[in-house]
Amino acid sequence: MKDQEKHKGDQDKQHGLTRQRLLEAAGEVFAERGFRDAVVRDICEKAGANVAAINYHFGNKQRLYSAVLKLSYETAMRKYPPTLGLTDDSTPQEQLFAFVHALLLRVLDAGRPAWHGKLVGREMAEPTVAFEEIARDMLDPLFLRLRGILAKLVPGATEDHLNRSCASIVGQCMFYYHGRAVIHRVYPSQGYGPADIEALAQHVTRFSLAGLATADNPHKKK
Amino acid sequence: MKDQEKHKGDQDKQHGLTRQRLLEAAGEVFAERGFRDAVVRDICEKAGANVAAINYHFGNKQRLYSAVLKLSYETAMRKYPPTLGLTDDSTPQEQLFAFVHALLLRVLDAGRPAWHGKLVGREMAEPTVAFEEIARDMLDPLFLRLRGILAKLVPGATEDHLNRSCASIVGQCMFYYHGRAVIHRVYPSQGYGPADIEALAQHVTRFSLAGLATADNPHKKK
């Protein structure tokens, strides 16, 4: 009786795994190649599944992609939220660092936790039908948070200065993804381990704090 | 005799145009959709040519793309060189502005002069076999020039600070291309006319000059 239950449990565990294996494989392939260039046969081969399994478990490639986006968002935000390491009495400067650091980690870390940053980076550059949902649920809140941090750093700044500074900060971070090919070429020693990413975050934060303090602030207009 | 020559000239002019029309159409389509997603049938339709014309005039899609890259580079650099508006006695600050302004114009201007920035932006994010040549002939010189400008602005700065600052500056500019979908969503009033582009260049330059002056400069280390 006891042996039979154990045997049955093992079988359940085995058969529940195809869907998971597909998600895992798809996460890697989509992050690496994007939606368009990702090939379902490659995903299935990586997952050890038959090509019809995508239709069976997800309906089609697009829905698999959506499932991967959701899973990757949850994973990334759980591991690297924009509030990474903050406390209730953190300064706006510290908040900016946390935002930048977490964003860089979500994009540049190795493996699953960084699928999301890569997927969103791809959607920014080449939107698919998923962009709308990504923007609404994932990007809008992020830009809102950054905007709030900047407003605390330069009270009274103009709308344009805040907007452009947000773009400047996110642009610096995302360039390590969007421009990875040229960075690899021009700065071959650029590493992406935890210390490297932190150093980048320090640079972007410091660079941006100084840039933020520049003109376009009506109270300081010359 | 005179009528016949004129008639013949018109005919020559007409028949030499297919290749030109293909280049023009391909420039638009590749800039809009990138190499992979650009469809030769669309290019030929836009050019008013038969699909076999690409093979006849260029050999294949890849060679058409290479021809477009060359043409677009020449056009862009002729109209918006990184030395745009500079004189012999321009300051490094002015040099930085010119670099940023020209880069933004090459990416954001309307039509043919901006194919190049868009094509290179796509190659950065998703390299094709053309990347190597683009990097060698077009990106390396650009990063070298920027690096030279920055070295004049912050003499004695560390290698890392200069490298990261180059990345920060180019990243800010390229984000208006790589992140155009999210910028359109989050900042819908962001325009891209000449005055808008100049204002962006002013912002990026000012932001970056301040950021450049921050730490990591051994002479100013605290």
Added chain:
DNA sequence: GCTTGATTCAAACATGCGTTTGAAATTACT
């Protein structure tokens, strides 16, 4: 053990896309 539902499978299907082919049309030259 039998039946039903779930899951997987191999093959086929339908479509899109870059390229090729051979003929027709056009152009250039004598």
Added chain:
DNA sequence: AGTAATTTCAAACGCATGTTTGAATCAAGC
């Protein structure tokens, strides 16, 4: 005008890719 070279054409080809199909296998329940 005739010939050769160039250019264009419509159709076909070859391949890749997402999706579908119907059968086989597996699992669950009685």
